[in-house]
Amino acid sequence: MINVIREPLIFEISSPGKTAFRLPPLDVPENPRALEGLPLREDIDGFPEVSETEVTRHFTRLSQMNYCVDFGFYPLGSCTMKYNPKINEKVASLGSLIDIHPLAPESLVQGNLELMKTLERLLCEITGMDAVTLQPAAGAHGELTGMMLIRAYHQAHGNPRKYVLIPDSAHGTNPSSAHICGYVVKEIKSNERGTISLEELEKEMTEEVAALMVTNPNTLGVFESDICRIADIVHAKGGFVYMDGANLNALAGITRPGDMKVDVLHLNLHKTFSTPHGGGGPGSGPVAVKKILEPYLPVPVIEEKDGRYYLNYNRPQSIGRVKSFYGHFQVMLKALAYILTLGPAGLREMTEIAVLNSNYIRKSLEGIYHLKYDAPTLHECVFSDKYQKEFGITNLDICKRLLDYGLHPPTMSFPLIVHGALMIEPTETESRRDLDLFIEAMKAIDREARENPELLRTAPHITYVRRLDEVQAARNPVLRWEKK
């Protein structure tokens, strides 16, 4: 990263007449009548005009301003920023798989349908569930789909019910998804271990509650050991247990949501199954269900008969479609390649080392950073800035200072039940050396907090831009470039 070059916006280096791409000449006779009746535009005002060299340098330079997993440690809690294997990218760019129109006749796309069905089956095995839809585009979309399935079931049984219970430690997408399904969210307070209080749940669980949304392990990295009793309480009142599968990297190969009496869960292929995040998507959020919810899955459903694959649209109880076509096919290919590469022992080892790495960091930083909950944790751990606060240093300062050490910071200020949270998820793909670099940097920052707090408050110092004024961005929104 060469910080002296300030890369302008493409619009600022545009000049009339340039293009980076030559189109072939029109090979049919020009028909002036083709334009008849069309509202034509005069110009595309401000649209850029640059050469191929300029495009290439522009995006190469922009890319160099990004931190990424290929560059280094990326311990964003709840995001599972593991290494993205390159063979998966190659598989997902095979022309014989991807240069295919989604509405091609089934007989011409048997390979693709087989790949999707195979992924569904493997995800069923990994989760212990009975059926999977691959249609949802991302985790939040999966949540929405899952909650719609629950509502469709209740509706079909006479009463959609009114409430959804969600612990206060949950991801923000949980209440938001429940709300779009027409439910009123009731928050459940965590107990002193940071987990769901059974008493609280018993009190809130009524026959007007459609479901409990639970993340397991929860966002503190703590496993809900009472999960089966929790499920019994919910089931006793005719409700469903929805599990947010964002943290499956702590469980795969060790235990299965299906065996914990979970009724429906979504997975994040872009977390547990190593597909890259792309700077904010595309993800993929398959939803796995128990038999009882299968009739409500989105259409189409992929079915197999005698080695031939079909798309079944004739599902009268289905919630309908949640997006166009069949989901993020390229992302599915990457996840499938990953599962096949790992195999059953590899998948188990993935989880084991993810949990080992997290506990190694936790133990190494305990006492230096405050740990609000001391329950055992799995794949992630949540510290806070409580000790450093005494010197006027916040989690924001700590995170910004980490950037100066060439490291990506943990997730900040989440979960909400830990004030000043630093949520660390190392994943299994980090070496001891990288873990130690992070640990040492965190220790050094704690020393700096005591000795030279100003250094932290003004961090970062070596990045392409210094600390950015987010308040100004929101107060005076400049959301696009405009011609002067």
Next chain:
Amino acid sequence: MSYIPISEKDRKEMLERIGVGSIEELFCCIPENIRLKELLNLPGPLSEPEVLQYFQEKGEKNLYGQYLSFLGGGAYDHFIPAVVDYLSSRGEFVTPYTPYQPEVSQGTLQVIFEFQTLICQLTGLDIANASLYDGATGAAEAVLMASRVKGGRRLLVASNLNPEYRQVIYTYTRNLDLEVVEIPYDRSGRIDRAGLEAALNSQTSVLLCQSPNYFGVVEDLKSLGEIAHAHQAMLAVVISEPLSLGLLEAPGKLGADIVTGEAQSFGLPLSFGGPYLGFMACRKEFVRQMPGRIAGQTVDAEGRRGFVLTLSTREQHIRREKATSNICTNQAHCALRATIYLETLGRQGLKKLAWINLQKAAYALEKLTSIPGVKRKFTGPVFNEFVLEFPAEWETISRKLEERGILGGLSLGKFYPGLDNCALITVTEKHSREKIDHFARVLEEVLR
């Protein structure tokens, strides 16, 4: 191969530091009765060559590549310049997370800012977001947004909107107190004026239409906007073939309040349906009701320009159940591809490519309708897709074409009773004159 760089020696030492005897102990919080006693029943592990071979073999079972295809209807086969694949596959673009730490994410953020600008320029609106999942969910988000802005529970949706988009709208709205009313089309293939006037009332939040619509016909947005606005309803326009905007007037200049759609045409492969790229733009005054991420410009501690995600008080991680949408991860990398694509083509390139698509479609339309028995179904003007009517059921004709190596078009009968004899045919710059002529010859043969 589990991509694990922790050696046996590391494991031992790490366990020692943690103070446990085995990795097993770290899982003691999971009750014994729900722990797996054996390995999962999964295939593998496969080596890299075996993985590649596995997928290549499945690819060989896909016969699609051997066919000449005129399928479109929301997924378009356009040429992708080499720079798009090359630049977008850089690890610095592929492997970061959502730009939560802007100081080390300026690349992604500046790309989003440029993408938002390009979408605004194309649509003629003030504000665009960072992306949505696809055109169908974009359409659903648009009607939800309009109902938040206007407060009315009635949503008018054009029946010539892509049928899958309509299905998604129904799925998204069915649990909310909203009423979706479909507006019929007329013989031009456009929204029926009388039907529209009759459906509008004081509870109407929005008219959502598509242009070019599912029949490929370009709507008269200006008059639709006037009619909707006269009833205090918003006009939301869906664009599923945004290449048309290289040639057609920006919907924002014709009265659209929201423009949403599918930008797969801009540098994304067909990919058997995904990932694609939803986009959304709107007038300034509605920005607080916009769903999804938005990047904005600001300054750093030294006064230099920089970009951040902004206006996040609309979003789920702050507002939870009161958020404008539950969307979190979106389609950033797809938006990157579209940005590279559009900047590569540029102002002249995009206009010319749109014109080439229009001309080729016009040629194909003329060529195919000169075959006895083949008629243009709708009279409205088209861009690169059109509906033809045949003397027999399209399913039958389509099968005969398929036997001769051609996928002639999408069947409409499934979604539109009465259009069993019709097909939607799409022509892009990838269809040479020779291919179009071949299609016409074979079709004539089949109909004879």
